[in-house]
Amino acid sequence: MCPTDFAVSLRGVTKHFLQWQRDNTGKGLVRNLLRPEKRSIMALDDVSFSIEKGEFVAYAGPNGAGKSTTMKLLSGMLLPTLGEISVLGVSPKKNRRALMNHMGVLFGNRTELWWDHPLIQSLEWKKVVWDIPEDVYRKNLETVTELLELKELLKTFARELSLGQRMRADLAMLLLHSPELILLDEPTLGLDVVAKRQMIDFLKRINRDNGVTIVVTSHDMDDLEEMAQRVLMISKGKIAYDGGFNGLRDITGNLTRVTVTMEDESMPELLHARLLSSQNRAHEFEIDLEGTSVKELMRHLSNLDGISDVEIKKAPIEEIIARLYREWR
Amino acid sequence: MDKYRRIGISRVLGLLGISAKLDLVWLLRDTRYAIAGIIADVIANLSIVSSVFFIAVRFGGIGSMNSDEVLFMMAYSTMTTGIFMLFGAGNNIHISRIIGRGQLEHLFIQPLPLGTQLATSGFMPFTSGSNFVIGIALLVVAVARLGVEVSLPWILSLLLYQLVTMVTIVARAYLVSSMAFYSPVGAEEISHYAINGTWLLSTFPLSGMPAAIQYSLVTILPEGLMAWFPALCLLGRPPLGLGEYYPMLYAVILSIIAGIIFRKGMKHYVTKGSNRYVPYGFRR
Numbered sequence: 001m002c003p004t005d006f007a008v009s010l011r012g013v014t015k016h017f018l019q020w021q022r023d024n025t026g027k028g029l030v031r032n033l034l035r036p037e038k039r040s041i042m043a044l045d046d047v048s049f050s051i052e053k054g055e056f057v058a059y060a061g062p063n064g065a066g067k068s069t070t071m072k073l074l075s076g077m078l079l080p081t082l083g084e085i086s087v088l089g090v091s092p093k094k095n096r097r098a099l100m101n102h103m104g105v106l107f108g109n110r111t112e113l114w115w116d117h118p119l120i121q122s123l124e125w126k127k128v129v130w131d132i133p134e135d136v137y138r139k140n141l142e143t144v145t146e147l148l149e150l151k152e153l154l155k156t157f158a159r160e161l162s163l164g165q166r167m168r169a170d171l172a173m174l175l176l177h178s179p180e181l182i183l184l185d186e187p188t189l190g191l192d193v194v195a196k197r198q199m200i201d202f203l204k205r206i207n208r209d210n211g212v213t214i215v216v217t218s219h220d221m222d223d224l225e226e227m228a229q230r231v232l233m234i235s236k237g238k239i240a241y242d243g244g245f246n247g248l249r250d251i252t253g254n255l256t257r258v259t260v261t262m263e264d265e266s267m268p269e270l271l272h273a274r275l276l277s278s279q280n281r282a283h284e285f286e287i288d289l290e291g292t293s294v295k296e297l298m299r300h301l302s303n304l305d306g307i308s309d310v311e312i313k314k315a316p317i318e319e320i321i322a323r324l325y326r327e328w329r
Numbered sequence: 330m331d332k333y334r335r336i337g338i339s340r341v342l343g344l345l346g347i348s349a350k351l352d353l354v355w356l357l358r359d360t361r362y363a364i365a366g367i368i369a370d371v372i373a374n375l376s377i378v379s380s381v382f383f384i385a386v387r388f389g390g391i392g393s394m395n396s397d398e399v400l401f402m403m404a405y406s407t408m409t410t411g412i413f414m415l416f417g418a419g420n421n422i423h424i425s426r427i428i429g430r431g432q433l434e435h436l437f438i439q440p441l442p443l444g445t446q447l448a449t450s451g452f453m454p455f456t457s458g459s460n461f462v463i464g465i466a467l468l469v470v471a472v473a474r475l476g477v478e479v480s481l482p483w484i485l486s487l488l489l490y491q492l493v494t495m496v497t498i499v500a501r502a503y504l505v506s507s508m509a510f511y512s513p514v515g516a517e518e519i520s521h522y523a524i525n526g527t528w529l530l531s532t533f534p535l536s537g538m539p540a541a542i543q544y545s546l547v548t549i550l551p552e553g554l555m556a557w558f559p560a561l562c563l564l565g566r567p568p569l570g571l572g573e574y575y576p577m578l579y580a581v582i583l584s585i586i587a588g589i590i591f592r593k594g595m596k597h598y599v600t601k602g603s604n605r606y607v608p609y610g611f612r613r
Contacts, residue, residue: 077434079599100440117351128347129439
């Protein structure tokens, strides 16, 4: 497959920044005037990956790992120090204008809405600036208004929308020109459970029904696991993992959570298990299934006396990630 | 992927149209406050030009310019201010604010050349057009008092000088704004200071001032080219022996320098990125 067949393709991309360093001592201030101290930051280090059209990919990593830098490189806001980037078959550097007719970018902490105008005014502005044909605009407006439940908000000033409403409105605006690829940087940032739910359902739907390629970053790994089929993990500017979420669990060992509730105050003893918590006779263990099989575990549990309930579940992805982040530090 | 389409006149008019519509709906929605703002603008600008005019009336002119010629120059200046406010209401001329606040990225995601976006996004004819209208009214009065023969070539000359003055203003704003690429915090407001800080000097008739001041203000700083020099050219008396094409030459040279330096700054921005994003003041 050549780069033009992919929605996104990065080959050997390196992005390097210089960061000014200053201290507050008198000597430091003078030295800064004469010879400013600069520190080299490697935001991306020889990164290569591809995303096929129609994929829903989570792009995750700890703070400062290079997620936002990657998003900006993909949308032509930044240029790489080295390497090649192809988005929808073209270079974002050389074809920014053409690319922006086919892709959409949304940063969770920014808005493209006109702050002192009703939402519908921003949508009309987008129609003119993107030169969206009337029929396409009407159809997309109808769709996003319905799916994102915006009908009641069209006449509301952007400045008066809640954060969740504003994110939905920004997402609606993003989709008016029928983008084939959308890049979302922290779209669920600060949203409550209901707003997050709406956002996730909507993104899954447009990916499934319209084949829109979606790349999303978030710190909420549970959200990402629910949305995306594939996760790209970045650490210290390098791709540390590329695959499914279950594969991530395999990296840190096949960890499983077992909660055993006893009829009395006794403490059950499980092999290859680590006690995490005990509360109201319920004892939660972490078990590495690399050391013992489910069959063995079940046999062992069935031989224990005084058990009133057993619950077995996968380790939360958040903890898997936290463990990985700690290892990467 | 399809090639992007050329930006034709109809597209530019469409973009100006949506900016004008946003301005109109704002005026109609918050009419009282919008009118208060318009009146404040008019009073502020009339105060500047009328103070100079009153001095000219009191002392029978300034330098070699009589009071009617001073009025003509004030009319020219008010029209320039009017055009500036007509097209530059959204920080698109005071571009150091957009650069310094790390907001260029909002422009990068639009499928338009940056030049087109910047030329059309600040168009506010309804709430910012009053100074332009007053400038025309003052011009009509001054022309009538001076007995200037208003012919088509003279009107075309007036339009050309206004265009040249605006090019000089924008080129200077973009030239100084380029500092914000390298020092976003320190230079965020530099365009505002560079233009508005010297606005009073732009409306002062330099006739009668020492030659060193006159030459300085049409070379090192362009304040003399904002109204004094073009007004005298339009009255058929180009000053300083520099010729009536001098403002055009200055505008072209300044634009080329500003273009080169701004592009260099832009390259710095997309290479180094901006680590200072400010969420306010991006729209207007």
